[in-house]
Amino acid sequence: MDDDYVEAVLDLVARIPAGRAMTYGTVAEVVGDELAAAGLARRGGPRQVGQVMARAGSGVPWWRVVNAAGSPPARHTTRALALLRAERTPLSADGTRVALRAAIWFPD
């Protein structure tokens, strides 16, 4: 995984507005598009995004990236939910996952 890829992922995550969220899959798609636009080969998928976040995600709003079901990473569930609540991210009724329909964000 080279630095170009890592940077692309971190830059994108850093642009997610407070109160919104993106899924790993969507992040992967957008990053893929950016690479293609830059003339580079499309690579990576949701799991690669996860790898990057696990290794280098500490400096960006990682809690705004959730899985396809709207759940934050299993290891940081409680912490992530607290942060999401704090910034008024739309959550499901039980408060354990992000309400994707309302909170999903796609870059302009």
Added chain:
DNA sequence: ACATTGACTAATT
């Protein structure tokens, strides 16, 4: 080269 492992996903039950 092969097997295992993940901050994953989509389809099936």
Added chain:
DNA sequence: TAATTAGCCAATG
């Protein structure tokens, strides 16, 4: 809704 299963892509041993 929640558990299971089979794909998935790249890193690591």
